[in-house]
Amino acid sequence: MDDTRLPGSLVCVGIGMTLGSHLGPLARSYIEQSDVVFAGVSDGVVELWLQRMHKDVRSLQPYYREGKSRMQTYRQMVEAILTEVRAGKKVCGVFYGHPGVFAWAPHKSIAVARSEGYAAHMEPGISAEDCLYADLGIDPGTYGCQHYEASQLLFYQRRIDPTAYLVLWQVGMVGDQSLARFSTGPAYKQVLVDVLARDYPLDHEVIIYRTPTLPIQQARIVRVALGDLPRVEIDMADTVVIPPAHPLQVDHEMRARLAALDRDTSDTV
Ligand SMILES: C[S@@+](CC[C@H](N)C(=O)[O-])C[C@H]1O[C@@H](n2cnc3c(N)ncnc32)[C@H](O)[C@@H]1O
Secondary structure (H helix, E strand, C coil), X not given: CCCCCCCCEEEEEECECCCCCCCCHHHHHHHHHCCEEEEXXXXXXXXXXXXXXXXXXXXXXXXXCCCCCHHHHHHHHHHHHHHHHHCCCEEEEEECXXXXXXXXXXXXXXXXXXXXXXXXXXXXXCCXXXXXXXXXCCCHHHHCEEEEEHHHHHHCCCCCCCCCEXXXXXXXXXXXXXXXXXXXXXXXXXXXXXXXXXXXXXXXXXXXXXXXXXXXXXXXXXXXXXXXXXXXXXXXXXXXXXXXXXXXXXXHHHHHHHHHHHHHHHHHC
């Protein structure tokens, strides 16, 4: 331990997606041993469960408000967390899933704490990504797997590889330039479909996926044609998975080059 560091500290831990099933022993011990716990979790029931592990659990949920920019919300969360670190407390930020996956406030809190001389780090958790590999039977190593925040495909010119899986996050609020809405309607999803139609046929099957946050729930797995996506209910907790639309293309030039290398190396041994 670096003893030039200031007394406060921060750890951001992930509690996974499903209450009770995904919390690891290390994250649990950080929760139990901290002075203050901040909770950015998916469900009020999950917050109640956390309160059984620590007597001072402060919800980050009240910072969210429809019509208020999420960037302002996230900055307020960072400030609330840092105030306690600066007061010399051992602070634990608890976030659902993995605290570093599509999550701005934990990364920022750690960066600010470190820049001010405090010990700060992240402990990984089981994210929605991990759950979808299990529930949908996908191995990202088979064809490769791209992950995008859905609005990025609309705001920026991105290159999609339709021979790999494509996972789209935050489709429920796709196209929201204000960062202040909790959902956007079919017209916004139609813009997403129009962008995706540059690389995929409209009858290509896409999967809307939601992993359970409570152990009594089942995963939501809905398969629809890409062209029908705007008419399907997609909420804030849904992730959209698009399987490959084309087979992998052999790169004959590189294979020939590698074969030549193999011949050269076998000549020299
Ligand atoms: C702000 S990100 C948080 C992700 C989270 N940190 C994780 O590790 O999975 C929110 C997005 O995660 C995905 N997500 C959240 N809850 C989910 C669930 N229960 N099932 C599937 N995807 C989920 C959705 O794409 C949602 O728009």
